[in-house]
Amino acid sequence: MILLRRLLGDVLRRQRQRQGRTLREVSSSARVSLGYLSEVERGQKEASSELLSAICDALDVRMSELMREVSDELALAELAQSAAVTPREPVPASVRPMLGSVSVTGVPPERVTIKAPAEAVDVVAA
Secondary structure: OOOHHHHHHHHHHHHHHHOOOOHHHHHHHHOOOHHHHHHHHOOOOOOOHHHHHHHHHHHOOOHHHHHHHHHHHHHHHHHHHHHHHOOOOOOOOOOHHHHOOOOOOOOOOOEEEEEOOOOEEEEEOO
């Protein structure tokens, strides 16, 4: 099962790390506890829209950019999940340009890694 909160947390963590900022810095700027922000980044807590807005403001990232990146990751995770279940099903033509080449034949469905142009996306079945 793909957990949206886990994908969202991964994207938030990458955004923070790209800026070279600590959890403490972002939590202070967003006015959210360090522990709670950590749980959101690890996908253990669901973030409200108000909390996401505060975190995005603290990171100086538009929420639409954050959601776009989460959406892209979700699409890749769904593709990996369906490929792991039915490996002979062709990749839809509309998705091919985004992926380059993806092969999940013979990979256990509980862990599929997709190499994207900029980075790797780990998809772990919950």
